[in-house]
Amino acid sequence: MAGASAPTVAHLFGRWAVPLGPYRRPLVATVGYITADYASGLLGYGQYLMWRRARRGMLFELQVDTFAHIHSLSLAWHLNRNTGRVMHIFSSGVKSVMELLEVVSFEVAPMLLQFLLTVGALWRLGSGSLSALALGSVAVYIGVSALMTRVQMRVEEKNMKAAEREAGHATDSLDNYENVKIFGTKAIETGRYRDQLRKEYKRSDRSTLTEAILSNLQSFIRSACVVAGLLMAGRRVAAGLMSVADFVAVDSYLRSIFSPFTYAGYIVREIASSLLSLRKLVDLLQQRPSVVDVPGAPQLALRPSADGVYRGGEVTFDNVSFAYGDESVDGVHNVSFTVRAGGTTAIVGPSGSGKTTLVRLALRLFDVTSGRITIDGQDVAKVTQQSLRDAIGLVSQNTTLLRASVRANIAYGRNGGEGVSDAEVSAAAAVAQLTDWLGRLPKGLDSVCGERGVRLSGGERQRVGIARVVLRRPAVLLLDESSSSLDSETERSMQEALRVASRGATTIIIAHRLSTAMGADEILVLDKGCVVERGNHASLVGRDGGKYRRLWELQHGGSLGGEEVAQVDRDEVGGTAKQPVEVPAAS
Structure with missing residues (x-):
């Protein structure tokens, strides 16, 4: 009814209320203007939607590419960057x-x-x-x-x-909040932030x-x-x-x-x-990484032992030299040694002697200046970085954790946590002797570690780092002063966890405490980037006037007994009797 009567109403309105004759052109123009304005609005909205979609796609790709590029840059660049500025x-x-x-x-x-x-x-x-x-x-x-x-x-x-x-500045201050509290510099930091804001307002x-x-x-x-x-x-x-x-x-x-x-x-x-x-x-x-894969680089091919006891990974440093810069005094010079597959070599020496540099070179975080490093006979500079690092596990002195759960931090040790089952995480935690500690936490493996793992003690962070390596099952295990900051009781517990974690792997130990190096097949003494002594614990500690013996005396009060001089049990950390540790496979 309403639809049928509408023309009649319009007709009557036009005929008696508004004579259409004189106003036809203005009316048509008005309707046309309104129609065009409405159509313009629709087109504008359509343009906005199309641009929004295109903009989001371009922005997404640019953000991802930039993020990936930053991660691709070499360690040398990252060591000198300012995170806030980047x-x-x-x-x-x-x-x-x-x-x-x-x-x-x-x-x-x-x-x-x-x-x-x-x-x-x-x-x-x-x-x-x-x-x-x-x-x-x-x-x-x-x-x-x-x-x-x-x-x-x-x-x-x-x-x-x-x-x-x-x-x-503000980010650094908040990241170092513990130092701010310890040194009582809250007022100073607040004052610096206030001055920073004032400068910002003046610039504005x-x-x-x-x-x-x-x-x-x-x-x-x-x-x-x-x-x-x-x-x-x-x-x-x-x-x-x-x-x-x-x-x-x-x-x-x-x-x-x-x-x-x-x-x-x-x-x-x-x-x-x-x-x-x-x-x-x-x-x-436009920043380019200083460490890149050579064109057509193959993947590292490990050669495990026939009985499956060792996962391969004979490591050889062949006359390796490296310097951080043309005028740098740090680095290493003409270092040569071989760690047989499944064997253990410890590297000791004073701070700044080049121990950690050797670890970085083994991971190819830097390229050697001269010489070469091989794993199972393959030059690490000629294989892909990804396959090289997939074959290596690292437990460092300062284990850095994600702001995530303990579960996520352990799982991160393999494929960033992708496809890692709860059973594998629990088994790795057990090997790292985390089970009792996790049992005391209200949320267990789901407990959050805090930013950079600040909610965990040094020993707890180290154990999480060991659990990562156990889950990773690397052919080559690098232990970079992994227990130097721990107390004696915690260190003994850590040594047991490391002994189990290192089974089946070729192990290189960077040691500050010489007790950590006692069970190694060979010990290298590094000083000012050069190997000045080598041998096992018994031969080095019995060498009168030797660098190793002097370090041992400094750490043990200057006294040497027959027991210390005698050869230690080879089943210590990195001993020759290492057997592989099993972690349940992903279901």
Whole structure:
């Protein structure tokens, strides 16, 4: 009924209330305008959805690629980076790429079109004189805006450099909150943060001042142009060459012709600011890792023993030298030794003698300066880094944990936790002697370790690190001073866990405490990057005037008994009687 009566109502309304004849064209124009406006809104929304989807795809790929690139950079770069500064460049640079694309696509092109149409309209109204005035004024306007924008960009660049320098200060302070509490520097850190904010606000004030100067100069140029144009148009009206309606149109056009360039100043500043951030991101992406796979590098092929007792991994350092820099005194010089598959070699020496450098070279975190390192006869520099590191497990002095559960941290030892079963995690935890400790935790394996594992003691973190290695089942096990910071009781417990974890693996022990090295097949004494002594514990400790004996006496109060000089049981950590430890396979 309602639908059927609608034409009749419209007909009556049109016939008696509104005579359509005189108003037909205005009515059609009005309906057309409303329809076009609505269609414009729909098209604009469609454009927004399409751009949003495209933008998200580009942003996603750029973020992932940048993140992967940062991880691909070599250890040398990471050791010298400032995390806060890198993350600032990462976030602001990625954002600037999208802003730049958006401004160029949706602002610059429409702005130029509007300017050309306005100049054309003024040409028609003023026979060229008004167009010349507009073009001249716009040229001055652009020149002043460009000059002031350069000044702004210098200020902005200084601000950005300062922001990058300061980006990591607050993060470092919060990361080292324990030191802040221990040294009672809360007030000092708060004061430094307050000073940092004040500097930031001052920088912002300088930017605001340059913007205000530019805005006032632009307003003066606009006003002068409008006044001159209206005087010219007024004369044409007085001469009968222009109607009053055209005079009003001239006023409107002269005011509107600057709108694109007023906005252009903002666009230029945005583009310049985006380019500054983008340049930093490009510099970051242009960083190249110093350690790369050779083209066509094969995977490391391990050669396990025929009886399956050892997983392969004979390690040979052949006349290896390395220096951290041309003028660096740290490094190693002409180091040669071989660790047979399943055997154990310990490396001892004073701090700074190059022990940890050998571990980094074995992992190929750095490339050797000369010589070569092989595993089962294959040069580690000629196989893929991924396959090399898949074959190696590391327990370091400072085990770093994720801000995640104990379960996730242990599982991370193999494939980042992908496909690792709960049974495997529990078995690895048992080998690392974590079962009793986990039983006392309310959430057991689901207990959160805290950022960098701060909720765990040193010994607990070490055991989690051992559990990771047990789960990994590497062919080569590197123990980098893994028990040097532990008390004697905890160390003995750790030694037992390490003894079990090292079964079936070729083991290299970097030892600070010589008791850790006693059971090794061979002990190398390193001093100033050179091997100065080698042998087993009994032969080295019995060598009068030897470096090893001197270190042993320093650690044991200067007394040597027959028991210490005698050969120790080979079933200590890294002894020859190691048998592989089993972890349940993934179901």
